[in-house]
Amino acid sequence: MSDRQLTHRTPVAVLGLGPMGRALAATLISAGTPTTVWNRTPERAGPLVALGATAAPTVTGAVRAAPVVITCLRDPAAVDAVLAAHDDWAGRTLVDVTTGRPDEARALADWAAGQRVDLVKGAILTPTPTIGTPAATALWCGSRSGFDAVRSVLAAFGGTPGYLGPDPGAAAAYDMALLDLFGTAVSGLTHAFALASAEGIAPRSFARYAAGIAPMLAEMTARFADQLTEDRFPGDRSTVASAGAGLGHVIATTDAHGIDSGVLRAARSVVEQAIAAGHGDDGLARLARSLAPARPA
Ligand SMILES: NC(=O)c1ccc[n+]([C@@H]2O[C@H](COP(=O)([O-])OP(=O)(O)OC[C@H]3O[C@@H](n4cnc5c(N)ncnc54)[C@H](OP(=O)(O)O)[C@@H]3O)[C@@H](O)[C@H]2O)c1
Structure with a gap:
């Protein structure tokens, strides 16, 4: 819908001033973008007004102030509530960076199409x-014309804005898989600290060795990607059966301390299913294929 390239001087409204919304708004203000903010x-809004933002008392006031509206809210239900608070969105470019599911992002795109809104989902x-530094990483998808129009606005947030394609659920799909990794990794990390503590190991002593796991995971990530792409799972370094035995020792040690071992039992269940299917001698990337079959990219 957009047919023009907006600049960092184009007014932007930010709806939602949690930690991320505040960071986005502050970065826009620093870049010289006229910024209107609204929060439930x-x-x-006070500290942002002190930096130069205009506070709108209502959603309508914020939307009328800017052709580009950024929503950064707790969840898609909050986005729906905020969108419902204004009744004429036509012609706006909506940049929604609220975390949610791919199907929720696609439903938002349906709403946007009905309202003649260009939706860029991030x-x-x-x-x-x-935010505002080269270390920022964000993925964008949805309206191509909308993305091209707001590219220079998004550039203020740092990193290199990457466009995944027109599917409005694409960024959320990456986000869900990455949050899967992050959530289970944090669960493993906190569980390991608890088990180490039960064994009388001081947190800093444990950290000295635990920190070595992160580079191992980085190497495994690249290797697993190759193996899943090539559909081959050599067990030359370690096998599914061996990992299952290791998990059994950890579960027994955890249980002996009366610590919840549910997260470990869930992991072992996946291993056991792969072994039952005849993949015990395969490498660990096999577990991803056992959980879900390959789909064309
Ligand atoms: N923080 C991060 O490092 C980070 C990183 C990546 C992605 N994100 C994503 O960015 C989004 C915002 O995160 P956040 O850290 O800024 O804080 P948040 O706690 O997830 O969201 C807080 C914002 O949502 C608003 N809100 C919640 N329910 C609402 C409702 N029903 N109606 C209107 N407003 C509502 C809050 O308003 P009130 O102030 O009135 O409560 C506040 O502005 C989330 O989707 C999060 O997953 C955050």
């Missing part, structure tokens, strides 16, 4: 301190 709890992958 109005007091949060997923911010890095925390607030990265």
Whole structure:
């Protein structure tokens, strides 16, 4: 719908001033972008007004102030509530960076099409301190013309804005898989600290060795990607059966301390299913294929 390239001087409205919304708004203000902010709890706008933002008392006031509206809210239900608070969105470019499911993003795109709104859907992958720096990473999808129009606005957030394609659910799809990795990794990390503590190991002593796992995972990530692409799972370094035995020892040790071992039992269940299907001698990337069959990219 958009047919013009907007600049960093184009007014932008930011709806939602949690930690991320505040970081985005502050970055826009620093870039010289005329920025209007709105938040359900109005007091949060104060520090941004001190930096140069205009606080709108209502969603309607914010939307009327800017052709580009960024929504950065708790969840898609909050986005729906905020969108419903204004009744004429036609002609706006909506940049929604609220975390949610791919199907929710596609439903938002249906709403946008009905309202003659250009929807750019984003997923911010890095925390607030990265915003406005080269370390920021965000994925964008949805309207191509909308993305091209707001590219220079998004550039203020840092990193290199990457466009995945027109599917409005694409950024959320990456985000969900990456949050899957992050959530289970944090669960493993906190569980490991708990088990180490139960064994009398001081947190800093444990950290000295635990920190070595992260580079191992980085190498495994690239290797697993190759193996899944090539559909081959050599067990030359380690096998599914061996990993299952290791998990059994950890579960027994955890249980002996009375620590919840549910997260480990879930992992072992996946291993056991792969072994039952005859993949015990395969490498660990096999577990991803056992969980879900290959789909054409
Ligand atoms: N923080 C990060 O590092 C980070 C990183 C990547 C992605 N994100 C994503 O960015 C989005 C915002 O995150 P956040 O960290 O800024 O804080 P958040 O706690 O997830 O969201 C807070 C914002 O949502 C608003 N809100 C919640 N329910 C609402 C409703 N029903 N109606 C209107 N407003 C509502 C809050 O308003 P009130 O102030 O009135 O409560 C506040 O503005 C989330 O989707 C998050 O997943 C955050």
